[in-house]
Amino acid sequence: MSASTVGPADIEQAAGRIAGHVRRTPVVEASPGVVLKLEMLQHAGSFKPRGAFNTVLAQAERPQRLVAASGGNHGLAVAHVGAALGIPTDVFVPDIASPLKVAAIRGRGATVHQDGANYAAAFELSAELAAAPGALAIHAYDAPATVAGQGTLALELEDQDPDLDLVVVAVGGGGLLGGIAGWYASRVPVLAVEPEGCPAFHDALAAGRPVLAPVGGVAADALGASQVGQWGFATAVAAGVTSVLVSDEAITRARHELWATHRIATEPAGAAAYAAISSGAVEVAGRRVGVVVCGGNASPADL
Known part of the structure; x- marks a missing residue:
């Protein structure tokens, strides 16, 4: 493990440690070319364990x-x-x-x-x-062991679908993003998705370093880090991760679409990556795209 990035060897070690303690979550093909990694089925309802x-x-x-x-x-x-x-x-x-x-x-x-x-x-x-x-x-996102553990999701995803052309993931503090970027290590492009009201990674990319960013909107309770972590940011930058912002309205529509079309119940943060697909912010035609549905800890009453 280097001073600032996490790589495949770190993630393989993490996978060995946590085997038997976490679920291997399933993937489903939502539509031609769009594959959903259903991490909201993980213990405690998100990738965080x-x-x-x-x-x-x-x-x-x-x-x-x-x-x-x-x-x-x-x-x-x-x-x-x-x-x-x-x-x-x-x-x-x-x-x-x-x-x-x-x-x-x-x-x-x-x-x-x-x-x-x-x-x-x-x-x-x-x-x-x-x-x-x-x-x-135990830091929520800015520690090498946290980032490496989150990267085990990508190890699983590549085993489940080795032909992806792009992986799309929502970003809060950057731990999951860093883990996924660290595993794929530029072999597969990774796109970071954030709400317009929580642009910590987007602003860090623009500044060339983690900076303070506003926190607000429908997904703030899960994606509301005011500054992206150093470990996730450095790993993502080394892997060439790109960024896109989506509106609260797009996230809300995506959450409802996941439920209405696929009976997948997510929290707003869990629908953020899919919002980049359903809103047209990401071009899917001709590509096989993996989308991480990262969390499901919300009341289903408003679905």
Whole structure:
């Protein structure tokens, strides 16, 4: 592992560590040339347990406590890992966190601390407990073990469909993007999709480095990092990842289309990558495109 990027060897090691702890999620062909990776069927409803399990299992000694700051999905994943491994867990979430996700975190036995306007504020509030002896802080996206764990999704996807011409993935803090880019390592182009209200990676590409970006919109609870992580950004840039922004309206339409047409229930963040397809922001004709449906932690009542 280099100082700033994650590569295939790191991801293969992560896959070995977490085997038996995560699901091999299925793929389905939604339409000619469009393949959906249904990661919302992962434990805890998103891809996040991959990185969380890898972080914990890579430790030389078993942690006495797990600590995480999260917009929701990461906290839910860490709570799942803590419950699965029998380790007490504390999760710090902002005021904007989905009540459904907060209830699910508590339901897995974690202690929830809800305060702060956004993820960054929740992260600051978690620092004191994370520094306690025996505690392991599991970053939501900006750590090599997290990025490598998320990259196991791409390892699976290539095994399931080795003929993809493009992989499309939603971006929050960049952990999943970095993992996927690190696995494909420029062999297959990767497109990052963000809501217009949460353009952390898009703005970082324009600036040439991670910078502060606005946070808002329908997917802010899951994609609302105010700044993309260094590890994911460096890995994505090294792999030549490109970026596109989609509107909240496109995400909402894509979420409803996934349900109405395919009976796939997602949260808004989980529909963001598909929104780039359904809105026409990505040209599919003549290509085989893999689309990551990354999370499903939302009430189905509005589908």
